[in-house]
Structures are given as C-alpha cells and as structure tokens.
Amino acid sequence: MTCRLLLVDDHALIRAGVRALVSDIPGYTVVGEADDGSQLLEMVRQHCPDVVLLNISMRSTSGLDALTQLRAAGNTCTVLILSMHTDPDLIMRALESGAHGYLLKDATATELEQALTALSSGERYLSPAIAHTVIDQALMRAQHGKPAAVDRHNLTARQLEILRLIVRGKSTREIAAGLALSIKTVETHRSQIMKRLHIYDVAGLVLFAVREKIISLDD
Incomplete structure (x- = not known):
C-alpha cells in the first residue's frame, strides 16, 4: 500500500528536492503541494494524506499555526516537521502542538526514508542531531x-x-x-x-x- 505525502513549504526548490527524493523511496508518493500554512487544512481535506511534511517558517501562516489549526479541527493525520531550525523551544512547541516527528532540512536521503518509515508505522522520529537538545530542554522544564x-x-x-x-x-x-x-x-x-x-x-x-x-x- 502506497503512503500518501503532502508537502507544505514556501520554497519551490525545497519541494522539488523532497519530491525527487521521495520518488526514489518505494511505497511513497507525493499527492499534493502547498506553499503556505494557510492552505494546510484545505489541502489535507482535499488529498487525505497519510503524512504531511510541514515547514515552520512560511510567509503568512507559520507551520506551527497551521498545525494548531489542523488539530483544532480534529484532524489527526501524521505530521513531520521539516525545518532548518534547531531552537529547543521551537522544537518542543512543534511536538507539543501535535507533530509526530522533526527532521532537519540538512538530513540525508537515508534519514528521510527512516523518518517516513517510522511515521508510517505509527512511530515518532527525531533527527539524531536534535535528540539531546529535546531531552535537555524537556528536562529543564520539568x-x-x-x-x-x-x-x-x-x-x-x-x-x-x-x-x-x-x-x-x-x-x-x-x-x-x-x-x-x-x-x-x-x-x-x-x-x-x-x-x-x-x-x-x-x-x-x-x-x-x-x-x-x-x-x-x-x-
């Protein structure tokens, strides 16, 4: 069964690059793209993706705001944040807002596949580069x-x-x-x-x- 992906990123080159990488991973296909978080809810309704790859920093509606709106609407689809940001507070906000994983944009194709495999299996995924950051930040809070x-x-x-x-x-x-x-x-x-x-x-x-x-x- 093919896993359906939705890409939400305001950079066309990033979307094209991710789409190209996904095309080389068996069992995954990109069913839609959006260039702003304001389109997320409607695109999810339209394409019914299994996993949403969501950027954080976008022009009018940020990825975190869009994710909050998505969860408020009762949608529970799997969301993988794909971002360049490594700020601990931002990462924790993404996870607390309902993201199932956080992948850095400098990740390799192999790591992208690992993340998608984990999420499509009902697991969570954090880029190894930020795992310790997440632990330390959560510990500081608790x-x-x-x-x-x-x-x-x-x-x-x-x-x-x-x-x-x-x-x-x-x-x-x-x-x-x-x-x-x-x-x-x-x-x-x-x-x-x-x-x-x-x-x-x-x-x-x-x-x-x-x-x-x-x-x-x-x-």
Missing part, C-alpha cells in the same frame, strides 16, 4: 516537578538503566560493553522495555523518559 513513580510500568532496575542509556543515544553495542552484558541480552531487555511501555521507537522512549522523570540532568 526539573522542578514531582518525580513520577515508574514502578507501575513494570520495568526492572536493569531495564531502567538500559532505558536511560538508550535515550542518551548509546548503541546496543556500547550499552553491552558498558554494562558487561552480551549484545543479545541488551537486545532482549530493549525489546521487553518497548513491549511493556507499548512504545516501539527511540523518539517515543525519549519523550516517555523525560515525561516520567526517568532521566535527570545529571545522567
């Missing part, structure tokens, strides 16, 4: 909050330890070496963590760990 009880999620002490390392960007091999475990053991723990939390992507684990105060600024 550091004075009451620590959440995490035992209700049925995670063992070892799994919590591995979860903290995962959201800090450590690879399975690095985690295994640091904890003196086999790679297979770490993979098993990782799988169990995702199943118990019903979260199956790293971006989702990051947001969960921040929200539940599982990681701290000292981690």
Whole structure:
C-alpha cells in the first residue's frame, strides 16, 4: 500500500528536492503541494494524506499555526516537521502542538526514508542531531516537578538503566560493553522495555523518559 505525502513549504526548490527524493523511496508518493500554512487544512481535506511534511517558517501562516489549526479541527493525520531550525523551544512547541516527528532540512536521503518509515508505522522520529537538545530542554522544564513513580510500568532496575542509556543515544553495542552484558541480552531487555511501555521507537522512549522523570540532568 502506497503512503500518501503532502508537502507544505514556501520554497519551490525545497519541494522539488523532497519530491525527487521521495520518488526514489518505494511505497511513497507525493499527492499534493502547498506553499503556505494557510492552505494546510484545505489541502489535507482535499488529498487525505497519510503524512504531511510541514515547514515552520512560511510567509503568512507559520507551520506551527497551521498545525494548531489542523488539530483544532480534529484532524489527526501524521505530521513531520521539516525545518532548518534547531531552537529547543521551537522544537518542543512543534511536538507539543501535535507533530509526530522533526527532521532537519540538512538530513540525508537515508534519514528521510527512516523518518517516513517510522511515521508510517505509527512511530515518532527525531533527527539524531536534535535528540539531546529535546531531552535537555524537556528536562529543564520539568526539573522542578514531582518525580513520577515508574514502578507501575513494570520495568526492572536493569531495564531502567538500559532505558536511560538508550535515550542518551548509546548503541546496543556500547550499552553491552558498558554494562558487561552480551549484545543479545541488551537486545532482549530493549525489546521487553518497548513491549511493556507499548512504545516501539527511540523518539517515543525519549519523550516517555523525560515525561516520567526517568532521566535527570545529571545522567
């Protein structure tokens, strides 16, 4: 089944470049384009896309304003922010406004495919370059909050330890070496963590760990 994409960006060259990249990814097709956020709601109604690739900075209506209007209208289609901005507050606003992912415009074609694959599978995606920024910003906002009880999620002490390392960007091999475990053991723990939390992507684990105060600024 083909995943339908809508491109919303005020730069024609950017739209053309993304369309060209998408044409090389099996299972995806661009069904429409818009050059301003003011057109988003109508374009979504017209084309019924599975994923919207949305720029933030546009002429009359910003991507964030358009996204807010989209969610206010009750539309729950998947939105991937495609932006050059790395400002922590802006990224957090995008995620809090209902974006499912945030991809930097200097991303490679491979990363674009990874992002689309994640989102079309119901997961979330953050460019690796901003993952730590998102964690730190969320922690700064939440550091004075009451620590959440995490035992209700049925995670063992070892799994919590591995979860903290995962959201800090450590690879399975690095985690295994640091904890003196086999790679297979770490993979098993990782799988169990995702199943118990019903979260199956790293971006989702990051947001969960921040929200539940599982990681701290000292981690």
